[in-house]
Amino acid sequence: MMRRRTAALHTLLGAYVLDAVPPEDRVAFERHLCGCLACREEVRGMREATARLGAAAAVEPRPELRERTLLAATRLRQAPPAAAELSAPPSGLSRWLPGRHAARLRWSGWLAVTAAVAAVFAAAAIGLGFHLGSMQNRLSAADQRDHEIAMVLGATDAVRLTADVRTGGTATVVMSHRAGSLVFIARRLSALPASRGYELWLMGPSGERPAGMLPPSHAGMSGPIVVRDLRAGDQVAVTVEPAAGSPQPTSAPILSVGLGG
Amino acid sequence: MARGDNAAFALVYDSCAAAVLGTARRVLRDPAQSEEVMQEVLLEVWRSASRFDPAVGSARAWVLTLAHRRAVDRVRSEQKSADRELRAAVATVPFDEVSDVVELRLEHERVRRCLESLTELQRESVTLAYYRGYSYPEVAALLGVAVGTVKTRMRDGLIRLRDCLGVE
Numbered sequence: 230m231m232r233r234r235t236a237a238l239h240t241l242l243g244a245y246v247l248d249a250v251p252p253e254d255r256v257a258f259e260r261h262l263c264g265c266l267a268c269r270e271e272v273r274g275m276r277e278a279t280a281r282l283g284a285a286a287a288v289e290p291r292p293e294l295r296e297r298t299l300l301a302a303t304r305l306r307q308a309p310p311a312a313a314e315l316s317a318p319p320s321g322l323s324r325w326l327p328g329r330h331a332a333r334l335r336w337s338g339w340l341a342v343t344a345a346v347a348a349v350f351a352a353a354a355i356g357l358g359f360h361l362g363s364m365q366n367r368l369s370a371a372d373q374r375d376h377e378i379a380m381v382l383g384a385t386d387a388v389r390l391t392a393d394v395r396t397g398g399t400a401t402v403v404m405s406h407r408a409g410s411l412v413f414i415a416r417r418l419s420a421l422p423a424s425r426g427y428e429l430w431l432m433g434p435s436g437e438r439p440a441g442m443l444p445p446s447h448a449g450m451s452g453p454i455v456v457r458d459l460r461a462g463d464q465v466a467v468t469v470e471p472a473a474g475s476p477q478p479t480s481a482p483i484l485s486v487g488l489g490g
Numbered sequence: 491m492a493r494g495d496n497a498a499f500a501l502v503y504d505s506c507a508a509a510v511l512g513t514a515r516r517v518l519r520d521p522a523q524s525e526e527v528m529q530e531v532l533l534e535v536w537r538s539a540s541r542f543d544p545a546v547g548s549a550r551a552w553v554l555t556l557a558h559r560r561a562v563d564r565v566r567s568e569q570k571s572a573d574r575e576l577r578a579a580v581a582t583v584p585f586d587e588v589s590d591v592v593e594l595r596l597e598h599e600r601v602r603r604c605l606e607s608l609t610e611l612q613r614e615s616v617t618l619a620y621y622r623g624y625s626y627p628e629v630a631a632l633l634g635v636a637v638g639t640v641k642t643r644m645r646d647g648l649i650r651l652r653d654c655l656g657v658e
Binding site: 240241242243244246247248249250251271273274275276277278279280281282283284285286287288289290291294295297298299301302389401414416450453 | 499500501503504505507508509510511512513515516525528529532533536547548550551553554555557558559562601602605616619620621623624625626627629638640641642643644645646647648649651652655657
């Protein structure tokens, strides 16, 4: 009897991930999931797949929604969740997945990375379960970058600057003098031929230092990339260069932002 | 600090809003309701960010799981169950529309290709549930196949999709 019930629940796995189960089945399945490691692993993989279906359906929101939502988030931050909510058990959504044995997922693109970083930052900001140690245990290039981004975003002196790019699009810089770094993201840059790319520069009193190529844009966003070793009097600038990058700028900047300090 | 907060939330918004809105739009159809869900989901992500653990799944999966469930729950709560049954019984689901949607509007070539690699019944079961928000009994009614068959096809379809997409 028990076994038959369990087998029946197993067959619900796909429907469950697709949110296609009636409420009573959902509850039964989630109870089952708690005790079934293999199921959690299968759910995890399937969720990554359905997330690709969702991402593939992306539609750009109306521009005015951005400010409205950002404003709402500000209000939300001013009224932090109640203590009871903070200590509530973690949501099933995020925890039914095996922890340390799971291979770290490679995210394809900036979407997941920036969300994760912002999420980590938010955790730090509210002072919940943010452990530098556990982050540093997962060191890879991407992790290192996430970590650096989180450090900049989480810095108490973080400043955000936005500027228009001369050839179209906008750039956002989040900078921390204390961290000596900035995070650069651009939106809706003009498309370039494959042989050309956008190169970042730090331009200071002692000349220009290349600061990396912007990765190809994804759904209208380029970056985020981290620029380190800021010095007093630097400006961050962007030029159009051969795709492999140039040691010195070969064209006039299409963006130049003074960093102050 | 407040500025740092804003910048971080702006990142969340810029990176997720389009995918969240698109996911909600597929299920809800109604643009205004989809926008409401998008805002709710992004704020929820922001509020409960501390629950997110990158070691156990991607941020995208976390956010879009939340978005999809929120959209589906809204559809179900709004439609009286009788309404749903009726819809399931009489609907001649425009499969052309489903495949149009899949063929014309999916940005990601790989997703489209992987959906095509599914059997017809797997693909229909997965897309009717994910993109239209139908429950498995409804999908069974719509496709005129047994409930058990639909459950199996959903699972097999997702496994194949996962493997095709190279999800770890």
